[in-house]
Amino acid sequence: TDTTPEIRKGLAGVVVDTTAISKVNPATNSLLYRGYPVQELAEHCSVEEVALLLWTGELPTPDELAAFEAEERAGRALAPQVRDAITRAPLTAHPMDVVRTAISVHGEIDPDTADASPEADLRKAKRLFAAVPAMVALDQRRRHGLDEIAPREDLDYSANLLWMTFGTELTEAEIDVFRVSMVLYAEHSFNASTFTARVVTSTMSDLHSAVVAAVGALKGPLHGGANEAVMHMFDEIGDASAAVAWLDEALASKRKIMGFGHRVYKNGDSRVPTMKAALDRLIAERGRDDLLALYDTLGDAMAERKGILPNLDYPSGPAYHLLGFDTPTFTPLFVASRVMGWTAHIMEQAAANALIRPLSAYDGPEQRHVPQAVSV
């Protein structure tokens, strides 16, 4: 009999390739984008600066940043074909399905669609980064019967996304919480959706196909879909006083508690303290001590019962709720940010490509023969 080779289910612990884009170190609980601690980037940098850092490897000079900001602001409006794809989608479609389709249509009409050079891929990445916020904003608005809001060139990426969604000026504090979430979500090494994008790229397919596939991978609740699922869970629990009993019952019935646990971090997600501090500022501004009590009670009980700590989706879910986003829009916001990381990885994969094609160990029936009696 064949000996079955060692199989690492879910590729757990398997190092697949090198990357210069980010470094996750669970031992020191740190995350670096191109060498910079993510906490420092969240404190000091705009989303636009982080995008350039991830793509080019360096923080931009003031001139480089200004040039990119002008480009980004000019590229925000939706093409008519993309707008139609969004407004014609049934309201029963999940917003992740709508943004997936919108990105696909955006790719079809990208002026560089037939050009796979590194320069063209960078232009495509920049145009996609600029266009996704309008897709997400329009989809939330049409679900409330509201008209599209045009982008504003006087606002940066974060403030403009919020403007296009709500049509009101949010406070500086609110815009800042949103910016922090976008910086923290931007990149996280070989997570499932980024690996998906790299697999697609490895066949020498195109950038938009890789991103569309990555959106599909991100949608699942074991990955990006968890930020939406956290809010559904809070709604289900209702109140801090019900949290511990709810948790015990959920654990007894072997439910996965959304927003907790991580494949790589076992002592806590490096991004959580920064996002929790941002959530705390929002909660204080809104006087929502009830939400804080629920958050803390559930988190403490989960740590006590299972020793499992929150991941980034645990604080970002309620933060997006307090900013006014519909719960099903939370994962599309993750898309808007992770487009930076995905496209950086697509370009890195393409620059030193090897087809990704692993092996499997067959455990089906032994070879057998079709019975003679079977007629054709």
Ligand code: SDX
């Ligand atoms: C993201 O990879 C990335 O970097 C992803 C991400 C990014 O930036 O791209 O960080 C974003 O996807 C965050 C994760 C969001 N998902 C969730 O919050 C869903 C809930 N969490 C999980 O189901 C789970 O923790 C995973 C999927 C995140 C990680 O799962 P693993 O590594 O496959 O671990 P596992 O499921 O095998 O769990 C090990 C043990 C199990 O118990 P035993 O069978 O050994 O007794 O821990 C338990 C699990 O049951 N466990 C949980 C749990 N997480 C782990 N039990 C209840 N609730 C949980 N959330």
